[in-house]
Amino acid sequence: MEGNQINFNKYFKKFNIFSISFVIISIFLLFFKGLNYGVDFKGGTLIELRATDDQITISQLRQSFLNMNLGDVSVKEFGKNNDFLIKFEKKESNNSNLIGEIKQDLTKSIGPGFNFRRVENVGPKVSAELLKSGIMAIALALVSMLLYIWIRFEWQFSLGAFFALFHDVILTLGVFSLFSFEINLSIVAAVLTIVGYSMNDTVVIFDRVRENLRKFSDIKIFDLTNTSINETLSRTIITSVTTLLALVSIYIFGGEILKGFSFAMILGVIFGTYSSIYIANPVLILLNVTQKTILKEDKN
Amino acid sequence: MLYFSKIKIIFIVIFTIILTYLTSSNFFKFDDNFVAKKIKLGLDLQGGSYLLLEVDNQPVIVQRLQNKLSSLRKYFKNENINFSNLKIENNEIISFKLQDQFVEKFTSMLEDKNSSLNPYYSTFNRHEFDFEVNDNEFNLKYSKYGLIELKESSLNQALEIVRRRIDEVGTNEPNILRRGSDRILVELPGLDDPMRIKSLLGKTANLTFRFIIQSEEPSFGSEKLVFEDGSEEVIVSKRIILSGDNLIDARPGMDNQNNETIVSFSLDRAGAKRFGKATSSGIGKRLAIVLDGKIISAPVIRDAIIGGSGQISGDFTFQSATDLALLLRSGALPAPLNIIEERTVGPDLGQDSIDAGILALIIGFFLVIFFMLFKYRVFGLIANTALIINLFLLVGVLTLFEATLTLPGIAGIILTVGMAVDANVLIFERIKEEIKIEKSNIIAFDNGYNRSKTAILDANITTLISAIILFFFGSGPVKGFSITLGVGIFTTLFSVYFIARLLTSLYVIKNKNKERLI
Numbered sequence: 001m002e003g004n005q006i007n008f009n010k011y012f013k014k015f016n017i018f019s020i021s022f023v024i025i026s027i028f029l030l031f032f033k034g035l036n037y038g039v040d041f042k043g044g045t046l047i048e049l050r051a052t053d054d055q056i057t058i059s060q061l062r063q064s065f066l067n068m069n070l071g072d073v074s075v076k077e078f079g080k081n082n083d084f085l086i087k088f089e090k091k092e093s094n095n096s097n098l099i100g101e102i103k104q105d106l107t108k109s110i111g112p113g114f115n116f117r118r119v120e121n122v123g124p125k126v127s128a129e130l131l132k133s134g135i136m137a138i139a140l141a142l143v144s145m146l147l148y149i150w151i152r153f154e155w156q157f158s159l160g161a162f163f164a165l166f167h168d169v170i171l172t173l174g175v176f177s178l179f180s181f182e183i184n185l186s187i188v189a190a191v192l193t194i195v196g197y198s199m200n201d202t203v204v205i206f207d208r209v210r211e212n213l214r215k216f217s218d219i220k221i222f223d224l225t226n227t228s229i230n231e232t233l234s235r236t237i238i239t240s241v242t243t244l245l246a247l248v249s250i251y252i253f254g255g256e257i258l259k260g261f262s263f264a265m266i267l268g269v270i271f272g273t274y275s276s277i278y279i280a281n282p283v284l285i286l287l288n289v290t291q292k293t294i295l296k297e298d299k300n
Numbered sequence: 301m302l303y304f305s306k307i308k309i310i311f312i313v314i315f316t317i318i319l320t321y322l323t324s325s326n327f328f329k330f331d332d333n334f335v336a337k338k339i340k341l342g343l344d345l346q347g348g349s350y351l352l353l354e355v356d357n358q359p360v361i362v363q364r365l366q367n368k369l370s371s372l373r374k375y376f377k378n379e380n381i382n383f384s385n386l387k388i389e390n391n392e393i394i395s396f397k398l399q400d401q402f403v404e405k406f407t408s409m410l411e412d413k414n415s416s417l418n419p420y421y422s423t424f425n426r427h428e429f430d431f432e433v434n435d436n437e438f439n440l441k442y443s444k445y446g447l448i449e450l451k452e453s454s455l456n457q458a459l460e461i462v463r464r465r466i467d468e469v470g471t472n473e474p475n476i477l478r479r480g481s482d483r484i485l486v487e488l489p490g491l492d493d494p495m496r497i498k499s500l501l502g503k504t505a506n507l508t509f510r511f512i513i514q515s516e517e518p519s520f521g522s523e524k525l526v527f528e529d530g531s532e533e534v535i536v537s538k539r540i541i542l543s544g545d546n547l548i549d550a551r552p553g554m555d556n557q558n559n560e561t562i563v564s565f566s567l568d569r570a571g572a573k574r575f576g577k578a579t580s581s582g583i584g585k586r587l588a589i590v591l592d593g594k595i596i597s598a599p600v601i602r603d604a605i606i607g608g609s610g611q612i613s614g615d616f617t618f619q620s621a622t623d624l625a626l627l628l629r630s631g632a633l634p635a636p637l638n639i640i641e642e643r644t645v646g647p648d649l650g651q652d653s654i655d656a657g658i659l660a661l662i663i664g665f666f667l668v669i670f671f672m673l674f675k676y677r678v679f680g681l682i683a684n685t686a687l688i689i690n691l692f693l694l695v696g697v698l699t700l701f702e703a704t705l706t707l708p709g710i711a712g713i714i715l716t717v718g719m720a721v722d723a724n725v726l727i728f729e730r731i732k733e734e735i736k737i738e739k740s741n742i743i744a745f746d747n748g749y750n751r752s753k754t755a756i757l758d759a760n761i762t763t764l765i766s767a768i769i770l771f772f773f774g775s776g777p778v779k780g781f782s783i784t785l786g787v788g789i790f791t792t793l794f795s796v797y798f799i800a801r802l803l804t805s806l807y808v809i810k811n812k813n814k815e816r817l818i
Contacts, residue, residue: 048649097502100495117649123640126352130775137773144765152758186708189770189778193715193785196766200719200759204726207755235729238675239722242668246718249664250711255656257344258711265715 006233008277009226009285015278023167026174033177038184039120041134043127044089045070045098046120051082053113058084064109068102079256083117134188138169141195149199153206154293160283161202164275168198172267186261194268197243201236201276208232209284210294217291225281240273302746302805312798316689319696326699339698342706343487344777345654347647349494351486352479353462353501353637360454360635361442362391368417368429368440369394375417381406385437394440403436410440421445451481454634459484462637464630465500484637492646496623504592504636505627507544509575511537512586512598528594529615536588536595541578546571550628552621553611561616563625565609572608580604589614591624643776657710664714665691672721676728678807679818683724686800690720693791698784706780716788722759723796726752731818741812749801756796764789 039046049061058075061084065073070088078085099119106114122130142165149158169191176183208228216224244266251262326338343350365388372394376383386396398406410431413420418440419428428446432439442450455478462484466474475487486501488494513535518524525536550565567575579587579601588598589612597614616624669687672680694713698705731748738744767789770782811817 050648097495097499115646115648116644117646119642119644121639121642123638125354126641133773137769140773141766141769144769145762148762148765185774185778186781189708189774189781192766192770193763196763197719199762199766200722203758203762204755207758211751231733232729235722235725238725238729239719242671242721242725243715243718245667245671246664246714249667250660250714252660253656253663254660254711254714255653255707257653257707258656258660261708261711 005226005230007226008229009222009281012278012282012285016282019167019275019279022174023170026170026177029174029177030170033180035173035177035183036180037131038182039087039122039127040184041127041131042089043122043124044087045122046118047086047099047102047116048078048118049084049086049114050117051084051114053111054082056082056110056113060110061086064106067109068105070102083256130185134185137188138191138195141192142166142169145195145199149203149206152203153210154289156284156287156289156293157206157210159287160280161199161206163283164202164272164280165195165198167275167279168194168268168271171271172264175267176264181263182260184260186258187264190261190264190268193265194272197265197269198272198275201239201272202280204235205229205232205276205281209281209289213289213291213294221285221289225284229277229281236273236276240269243269302742302749302801302808304802304805308798309802312802316693316799319700320689320692322696322699323692326695337699337702339695340702340704341650341654342704342709342777342780343489343643343650344645344707345650345657345705346489347492347645347650348487348489349491349497350641350643350776351488351494351498351501351639352641353458353484353486354640355451355455355458355482355484355634356636356638357451357454357482358391360450361447362388364450365391365394371417372396392441395438397437400436403433406438407433421449424448448481455482455484457634458637461631461633462486462501465626466497468626468630469497469500471497483640490647492644494642494644498639498642500623500627501637502639503627504633505544505630506592506632507547507628508540508590509542509578510540510588510590511578511582512588513537525588525590525593525595527598528591528596532595534586534588534595534598536590541587542567542571542575544628544632546574547628550625552616552618552625555611555613560613561618561621562611562613563616563621563628564611565625565628567608567610569608572606575608575610576604576606580606596624653707654710657707657714661710661714661717665717668717668721676818679724679728679804682800682803682807683721683728685803686724686795687717687720689799690788690791690795691717693795694784694788697787697791703783703787704780705784706777708777709780709784712781712784712788716785716792719763720788720792720795723756723792724800726756726759727796727800728818735816735818741808741814741817745804745808756793760789760793 051061058077062073062075065075065086065088073086073088076085076087077083099116099121103116142162145165146158146162149161172191172194173183175181176187205225205228208231209225212219212224212228219227247262247266247269250258251266254262322337369386369388373383373386375381381402382399384397387394389395409415410418410427410429412418415427418431420426421428424445426443426445428443428449429440430443430446431441459476459478463476466476466486466488471488472490475485475489477485479485486497488497491497513522515522515535518535521539522535522537524533526533546567547565548568550563553562553564554560555562583601583604586598586600589596596612599613612624665687669684672683672687674680676683691713694716727748730752731745734744734747734751735741738747764786767782767786771779771786774782808817
């Protein structure tokens with residue numbers, strides 16, 4: 001036990017109020033504002049268009065698409081100046097030549113100076129299935145982590161880890177809701193990876209808490225978790241930094257398609273690091289974990 | 301933990317060399333069958349089309365019920381059973397009434413395992429149809445297993461036809477797979493405009509030759525059909541003279557007399573015979589050529605056609621004649637297919653994604669490497685060596701299994717780079733702690749490795765759980781991510797515990813008396 005420790009736990013009550021209010025705000029956002037689902041989950045059509053003709057403007061494109069009677073069309077700039085992302089929910093579902101017709105109409109109105117770089121068309125049945133399986137996957141991941149930690153540690157630990165994960169997932173989705181960032185399949189992948197990463201972080205601290213609980217019977221859990229956090233702190237920081245370096249590199253250089261994914265991951269790594277310290281460990285304190293808790297486990 | 305036997309070292313070196321060799325086979329060409337393997341690029345990187353088709357079984361069910369209805373009628377007639385009210389309700393139930401004295405006999409016939417009217421599937425222990433009897437009224441409905449059997453057979457047929465049609469078009473290495481009970485997944489690498497394939501797959505290609513009847517209103521046994529160009533509406537007999545099944549070949553061609561594009565076809569023997577008979581007795585009548593419920597053309601028969609071949613004309617361009625011939629050659633789909641999901645990536649976007657992904661990988665890699673060098677000096681060098689070998693191992697394993705690399709997959713590799721150093725960081729930090737309480741460097745390092753083991757294992761297993769869940773729930777590109785993430789965990793553990801540890805052990809044993817080793 002060294003003297004020059006940072007007293008993390010001194011602030012845990014204040015930070016908990018912070019965390020809880022952010023989680024509540026996020027849940028509010030998710031309920032009342034909702035998420036901005038992409039075509040993967042909402043169904044519809046997405047076209048990534050590159051204009052090779054510099055004269056083509058976004059308003060021209062918007063007007064051309066509005067004239068095609070495709071329903072609610074959104075046209076946005078995407079990455080470079082001459083790339084555009086067009087999205088709409090198609091009304092009738094059984095026209096296998098829709099894209100061909102759009103191409104023809106567009107050539108008539110703005111000339112041939114464009115090409116479709118990417119076309120995604122997801123039917124309502126498939127998008128509903130994808131959404132369902134995405135939610136199932138995240139729920140399954142949370143539950144498997146809960147079980148894994150329960151098996152490896154004790155239920156108090158697994159509850160702490162679960163709250164931390166829940167916090168990370170809800171907050172990440174909350175930020176996406178707040179800024180109306182698009183939720184697509186790769187965001188689900190990011191959220192699942194966040195679950196894995198945040199768990200990773202929590203497990204390392206828990207492992208140390210358990211080790212210290214075995215060593216010291218006379219230290220209160222309040223100080224013990226604080227010591228454990230301090231002992232693993234440099235590792236926590238270094239790993240977060242290297243992971244963030246990799247992620248920032250994907251965010252900046254990895255192209256438009258990976259932007260949402262890497263952004264979600266960056267949020268997740270920050271939230272995950274925070275929650276391991278200020279959510280997972282306070283739960284151990286609140287549940288008053290003692291040496292007895294884990295000695296019982298050792299006997300088994 | 302610091303001791304390595306010679307055999308172990310040799311094994312580690314050989315293993316690393318093999319996988320590195322495999323990795324390099326992606327970049328250089330070797331004259332060697334073992335490394336003919338290559339990582340496949342996903343459709344999002346090489347460009348191409350992904351189509352998910354769903355078989356619409358409703359028409360098949362209706363068709364089968366109608367067939368069942370006629371077999372029942374025939375059966376009743378043959379057995380002299382009096383029946384009434386034989387009909388199909390809601391496109392799903394066959395209902396009819398029998399006179400009381402036949403009820404018992406017919407019930408036992410339906411329950412008979414050798415019944416031809418209600419086939420018994422011994423694999424499921426069930427009949428094709430479930431039925432209920434109220435007094436003397438019968439209701440027959442497809443049983444759960446009857447429907448499974450029906451879907452299974454129409455999916456298998458559809459798969460075969462889809463395969464034939466795509467093969468005829470001649471695209472590059474298409475991938476055609478069944479998905480679930482009624483879906484077909486088609487992957488067409490390198491195809492940036494799937495319009496033609498989509499229109500070919502969107503047609504059932506049900507071809508029939510039927511006589512046009514001179515009357516105003518359709519009666520029993522005839523129906524009103526429209527010409528494809530919408531020009532005319534005529535009454536066509538339901539009696540089929542020829543169907544697509546009788547065709548053995550179909551080719552696009554030119555009619556020499558009027559320079560029109562046509563499709564010429566030849567018939568099998570039974571078809572030729574029937575066609576000859578029908579045309580010789582029907583001279584002067586119009587014969588409608590009906591494709592998917594629309595009339596392509598309806599020429600007047602001038603002569604009996606007995607040679608077993610003929611031609612279809614009808615305002616074709618050369619392209620549409622080629623496509624029709626192709627559809628006729630490959631046969632009719634048992635049921636209509638709907639395209640329920642389509643994802644197409646053009647080759648230039650694919651290349652851009654590869655470039656961006658590799659750039660991000662290189663930059664991320666160097667950022668991590670410099671950070672580790674700055675933080676740990678000599679041990680940073682060791683961790684970095686392990687990291688580089690880890691990358692080779694990861695790509696090597698992916699090559700060995702010929703895994704598909706997608707854009708999120710590249711992101712997974714970059715993320716592995718960031719997270720892979722975690723294990724070494726855990727070990728090094730632990731060693732730092734141990735060195736404070738332990739005099740001997742060797743014991744401190746040994747303890748450091750030992751005492752960080754559980755944390756590293758738990759931390760990696762949790763990530764592995766996420767990767768496995770993603771693998772089962774994700775599709776396409778996301779699946780690629782879960783593969784690289786999951787494989788990355790194993791190669792990371794290998795590179796940390798064998799390569800980095802080996803290098804550490806060599807260094808520590810050499811410098812065991814040095815102060816402040818780490």
